[in-house]
Amino acid sequence: MLNPILANLLTEPVGVSHYVLVGAFMFTCGVLCMATKRNALGILMGIELVLNGANLNFIAFGSRYLRNDANTLGLDGQLISLFVIVLAAAEAAVALAIVLNFYNNNDSVDVDRADQLSG
């Protein structure tokens, strides 16, 4: 029973759906990473994963190899994902500076210690 499915997976071209599924998986991993990690750098890695999952969707919607009709995003998909990559780099720079400051103040990168505002 498993064999025909596997054979079908390997002999048929993949579509946008498969890409979106992989993107969804990475997105979910990233969200959970952001939710469960207490290390600020772990949270940053979660953000990278989330952005990456989103990028995968843009690329999939822009690709001509993946869907039947001509309604692809075309180059816009790739351009937007380029912008996402650049903005992710900018976000990482600022976030790392904040983490560094946080470490200087608290001697740790544990985000649960950032409770000075909770009164």
Add this chain to the structure above:
Amino acid sequence: MDSIYWPSFFFWLFSGVACTFALGVLLSKNIVRMAFYLVISLASTSGLFFLAGADFVGAMQLMIYVGGTLVLLIFGVMLTSQDRFVEMRTSSGEWVIAFFIGLMLFFTLGRAAFGVAAWKGLDRETAEAVEVERTVTPLAMGLLGARVDQLDEPDAAKREGMSGYLFHFEIVSVHLLVVLIGAAYLARAKRKTGSVAANA
């Protein structure tokens, strides 16, 4: 046995590696290992980009994310000590909640992914007939404000709105510059005024 469609094979290979190591990032405790898994996951994602025909974005992904994660890694080594500080563990209750929420999120997104008929893949003959297109020059022209890929767009009104991304490109460039200066300002080494006074 039908002959294997190799792009599919490599899709499953790369996506398998990407998903496995994304899970590794989630489950690992050690920050350096997390960074290592993240690099592998992102590199396989760039493989997926190459497969979808976006080779410039794939190379960009390799270059920028690798540099970015490298810096993350260094900060991880610098700021996360092995034993001197408290262990940053997540309680198992949080793990259980996170697991269920993640499962629901993934289920929803997965349903959505397979819910649209047009998102099914091409059949094999069509897929093999699609010719390889080179995207680097059109991409660069798009960033410079000329959409050479939209020249044969029949609808004049549509063409008007597709005048490229020059403005956005400029904004992003200035944004990057501002962000880097801001980050350098935030992360600068602060001299305590007291020590300066003591020196004086």
Add this chain to the structure above:
Amino acid sequence: MAAFLSEYTWTWLAYIIAAMIHVGLIINLVAVAALVFIWLERKISGRIQDRLGPTRVGGKFGWLQTLADGLKLITKEDLCPDGADRFLFKIAPYVSFCAAIGAFIAIPFAGGAYPWIAQHLNTGVFFVLAVLGLEVFGVILAGYSSASKWSLFGAMREAAQVVSYEVPLGMCVVVPVMIAGSLDMVVIGDQQAGWFTNWLVFHDPFTFITAFVYFTCAMASVNRAPFDLAEAESELVAGFHTEYSGLRWSFFFMAEYGSMFSVSILASVLFFGGWNGPVPITDLLGLSGAEVGTLSWAVAQALGLANVLLKGLLGVCLMIWVRWTLPRLRIDQVMTTCLKYCTPIAAAMFLGATLWQYNFPGRAFFNLIPMSDAVLEVSEGWEVESNDPDEEEEQIARGPEETGGLL
């Protein structure tokens, strides 16, 4: 090749065999090149220091010395220190090695309509740079996982150095890419066909200086002395590979020599004509062109391969020469070299090359000097490209309509 093989066997097997042939060629090239380079380094360093270097193994000149070293390394015990992160410690050398070899996927060894290249990428230059940047990961993982402060010091220095030197390196690479108008290494190389005056290093004064800046930055980014602060054996014992022994240690060395070779080949393709020799022998012998037979084509391609390998070898020899001539820099001097000298110079050269392209579109330096007809004929390559002023004006005049008024 896969299509050819599939006539004799199953398609999937044909693909696997074809892939294995390509991979085998590349891995063997890197491995053999590393063997030769290590022997060469010992020999050249010996001569520079007025010694003989290896003389015994393998008869004359000690040319089997590296093989003997390799045998010794294989028989050594594979140690893993207590307190090390075993998984990362074991995998780190392979990360470096894979990155060094992965760069060769997109490096062409001969150009033309059917280039000798494992995977013809549209973004070749970019891909090679990106993959070479991955090598530093192995070094940092090794330094971190060894649980030794010397290793960690070496790794941190390496990280700072490589991240900084990526900036001027990338900027230097952009200059020839801009002049050639393509990221495709085959296109860049083919544009430099003809006499050596067509090489991009002689394209204008700015590319000439850029070539030297590129080479400096490339040396720094592959950790060669005088920039080998990650090892710095006089300060850090052996830097990031202090705790390594045997085969894993030798993987780091293979990676280092492999990436030296690949940045040299990259330099040769970007600046020094790639597979085009200084004299267009293939043109003079009538081996090139569209109508030649398979044999002539193969000979021409083999000559191109020899050119690429020879230029790569020369680049590596230059690196060895520099290593044994100059003293090591301090870490602050390394960063000063990068941020205060290499980066501004590279940026200025980029600007200058842009202005050159703007003022003399598509014209090389040697085409500006009034010359006799015989020499002008030689540099036809550039004329054909875009030197026809009428055609250019036509293009400019045609521009707005062609692009649908989007400009």
